[in-house]
Amino acid sequence: MSMKDFRVTPIRNGTVIDHIECGMALKVLRIIGVDGEKIHSTVSVLMHVPSKKAGWKDVVKVEDRELDPSEVDKIALISPRATINIIRDFNVAEKYKVRLPDVVRGIVRCGNPNCITNLSEPVEPEFVVECKDPPILRCIYCDRILENISEHII
Amino acid sequence: MSVFRNSDIVSIRDLSKESIEQIMDLAERMIPYAKGEKKTKVLEGRILANLFFEPSTRTRLSFESAMVRLGGEVLDVSYPLMTSVAKGETLADTIRMVESYADVIVLRHPHEGAARLAAHFSSKPVINGGDGAGQHPTQTILDLFTIRREKGKIEGMNVVLVGDLKYGRTAHSLAEALALFGAHLWLVAPQNLQMPKETIKEVERLGQKPKLASKLEEVIAEADVLYVTRIQRERFPDPSEYLKVAGSYRIDKSILREAKKDLIIMHPLPRVDEIAPEVDNTPHARYFQQAFNGVPVRMAILLLLLGVDVDEGF
Numbered sequence: 001m002s003m004k005d006f007r008v009t010p011i012r013n014g015t016v017i018d019h020i021e022c023g024m025a026l027k028v029l030r031i032i033g034v035d036g037e038k039i040h041s042t043v044s045v046l047m048h049v050p051s052k053k054a055g056w057k058d059v060v061k062v063e064d065r066e067l068d069p070s071e072v073d074k075i076a077l078i079s080p081r082a083t084i085n086i087i088r089d090f091n092v093a094e095k096y097k098v099r100l101p102d103v104v105r106g107i108v109r110c111g112n113p114n115c116i117t118n119l120s121e122p123v124e125p126e127f128v129v130e131c132k133d134p135p136i137l138r139c140i141y142c143d144r145i146l147e148n149i150s151e152h153i154i
Numbered sequence: 155m156s157v158f159r160n161s162d163i164v165s166i167r168d169l170s171k172e173s174i175e176q177i178m179d180l181a182e183r184m185i186p187y188a189k190g191e192k193k194t195k196v197l198e199g200r201i202l203a204n205l206f207f208e209p210s211t212r213t214r215l216s217f218e219s220a221m222v223r224l225g226g227e228v229l230d231v232s233y234p235l236m237t238s239v240a241k242g243e244t245l246a247d248t249i250r251m252v253e254s255y256a257d258v259i260v261l262r263h264p265h266e267g268a269a270r271l272a273a274h275f276s277s278k279p280v281i282n283g284g285d286g287a288g289q290h291p292t293q294t295i296l297d298l299f300t301i302r303r304e305k306g307k308i309e310g311m312n313v314v315l316v317g318d319l320k321y322g323r324t325a326h327s328l329a330e331a332l333a334l335f336g337a338h339l340w341l342v343a344p345q346n347l348q349m350p351k352e353t354i355k356e357v358e359r360l361g362q363k364p365k366l367a368s369k370l371e372e373v374i375a376e377a378d379v380l381y382v383t384r385i386q387r388e389r390f391p392d393p394s395e396y397l398k399v400a401g402s403y404r405i406d407k408s409i410l411r412e413a414k415k416d417l418i419i420m421h422p423l424p425r426v427d428e429i430a431p432e433v434d435n436t437p438h439a440r441y442f443q444q445a446f447n448g449v450p451v452r453m454a455i456l457l458l459l460l461g462v463d464v465d466e467g468f
Contacts, residue, residue, distance in 0.1 A: 072303050121244050123271060141267025142288055143165065145352060146305040 005058040011022045014063040016085040017075065022048055025058035027150050029073045032067060041065060054081070074107050076100040078150045080133040100132045108137065110154045158458035162196060162273035162280045166291040166327040171334050178299045183468055185245050187223050188449040194223030195374055196462055203256035206232040206402065208261045212423060212446035213283045213370065216448035217260050231255055246275045253278045258459055279459040287323050294327040296413045296451040299446045301379055304418050309336035312376050313417060316403055317383035317428060318343040319349040324422045325383055326353045333360035344399040346354050347385065370403055377452045382421045406430040420444050
């Protein structure tokens with residue numbers, strides 16, 4: 001068994017989030033709700049591992065868990081080249097790249113503190129995706145470009 | 155049927171060049187009505203709600219004047235602190251309440267995006283009367299209208315925007331609109347108050363390459379239009395720094411010696427001391443005509459949004 005195989009051991013059921021941008025793994029954990037108390041299955045985190053495509057990458061494996069679409073969209077916001085592998089009975093049942101929709105609703109908050117969506121109004125924050133890689137979001141309410149996207153994920 | 159009927163005017167970016175020209179063409183026809191030289195009751199029975207969450211004189215009064223000149227009536231809600239807003243009512247609820255009392259709503263609000271939110275909740279047309287440091291589209295249209303009226307065209311004009319180009323909301327949308335109409339732009343501001351990169355990028359996307367300068371003397375001789383904005387004292391942590399730059403952009407007769415004879419000077423008002431009173435009586439001053447032009451432009455917008463057949467009755 002090579003050193004690489006040892007690091008990425010197979011899981012029976014769950015999700016492998018691969019090709020995460022280097023350094024973003026902990027933010028991915030926050031997005032999928034892994035905070036150490038709520039999780040009841042094994043989570044493996046690999047940071048700064050060699051990647052043929054990008055040089056270096058992070059990988060997160062979560063056992064007995066499949067992601068919902070809003071979690072996948074959030075991952076796309078911070079790591080637009082990530083791939084999702086759904087594992088069932090040790091096999092890759094589905095594999096796809098994360099893909100940002102043209103409009104992002106309710107998953108990220110506007111960074112403009114004076115934007116009306118940051119008040120107690122009955123609306124979801126909504127952004128037009130002006131560029132998918134790297135993600136550039138424009139608030140449809142205040143027109144402002146969102147900076148530091150990862151800090152504003154809801 | 156007009157594309158404007160029942161639509162909203164939230165951002166200048168929502169309007170095409172053709173739509174803006176349609177508004178300006180109709181505004182041209184509204185001038186004798188705006189001056190009271192001709193009378194019409196075409197909007198009789200229609201109600202405008204002026205919903206102002208911030209103090210404003212020109213925008214509020216010019217909308218009011220436009221509606222009254224067209225025979226309509228105005229509900230003035232200029233003191234929201236005395237309404238349910240003070241009890242914690244959301245803007246969404248206020249709008250849903252006001253829309254049942256009026257046919258069109260003008261909103262001025264301190265928060266960016268407020269007009270888009272209001273348009274989202276209102277089935278009646280919403281006109282953005284300025285939202286925070288965001289958009290003020292009717293101001294932009296009346297600025298364009300003033301240039302077109304005074305110079306005969308916008309395309310090819312050398313327009314100098316001077317003052318606080320970073321925070322001044324009129325400067326951002328005007329720069330983009332001028333680029334859309336093919337004007338050449340000079341942006342004159344202290345380095346820390348220069349136009350945001352995003353706006354410059356948008357101007358470039360529209361086919362213009364704005365030139366940046368910090369001294370007005372460098373560009374005044376080339377200008378066809380000098381658009382002055384107020385440098386806001388509150389943006390400077392050190393008052394002496396403010397005084398240094400505020401003084402450097404003061405328009406007086408001495409700086410105008412180098413200017414073209416037919417240069418026009420515009421200002422969205424209020425001015426503080428950036429234009430000396432001695433300039434008011436020169437042939438260059440156009441800021442009071444500019445303020446008047448708000449009335450015919452807003453008359454045109456009200457007519458179009460309320461679906462009046464503008465080919466009849468005028």
